[in-house]
Amino acid sequence: MGASEWDYYVPYQEDLNAALQQLRHEVFEAGDYYWVNGGDWRPEAEREPRPQSLEELWADELVQEAGTHSILDIFRVVGPDDTPDRNTVEPVKAEEARNLLGSGKLTRAHGKDFDVFPRSRWVGRCAVLHDDEGNPQEIYFWGHSGD
Template sequence: MGASGWDYSVPYQEDLGAAFEGLRRRVFEQRDYYWGPGDAWLPEEEREPWPESEEELWAHELVQHDGTHSILDIFRLIGPDDEPEIGTVKPVTEEEALHVLGARKLTRADVPRFEEFDHWRWYGRCAVLHDQRGEPREIYFWGYSGD
């Protein structure tokens, strides 16, 4: 199948960790992820029901190998000075935004250029997006995962 790009936006809150955890919860509850064993291409009698917990999801061998092609493949928010590892999401700092895109406070209009930030498979990024007055309005998460 190959890796999939994914992106999400949530209303701004000061606690990035809480925003990240809330987003993961929402994606799981809304079934907004790839669940191969229950995919519509399978005959109905061969489909497995959607998992009732993340533990059940990750216990499935196919998910362990292929992932979910979503933020659910990312397990931990790291600090801006931490080295990224598989399964982590790293925030964009104002300094990085200035260096890469020429602006300290990013807006929704900057999103198409986010490919210029470093990114790898099985790794995510997040950035606070501001309105025209420079007030934070949303947190944008994006990354690539899945096989």
């Protein structure tokens, strides 16, 4: 199947990990993800209902291999001194934003240029986006995951 790109805008909150966990919960509850065991590739009689919890979802070996092709494939936001690895999201640092886009306070208008930020499969990125007065307004999560 290959990886899928995904992106989400959420209201700003200072705790990026709390914002991620809230987003994951909302995406799971909405069923807005690829459910490998309910896919059209299986005969209808073999399709399984969606899991009732994130824990149940991730206990499935096929999900662990194929992912959900959504933010559900990301479990935590790494800290400034941590090295991002599989199933994490790395925040854009102000210095990185200044070096690549010329501004330490990103806005939605910068979004079209976010491809300049290094990323890899199964590792997402996030950026705090500001309003015209420079106040934090929302958080943008993006990445690609799944197999």
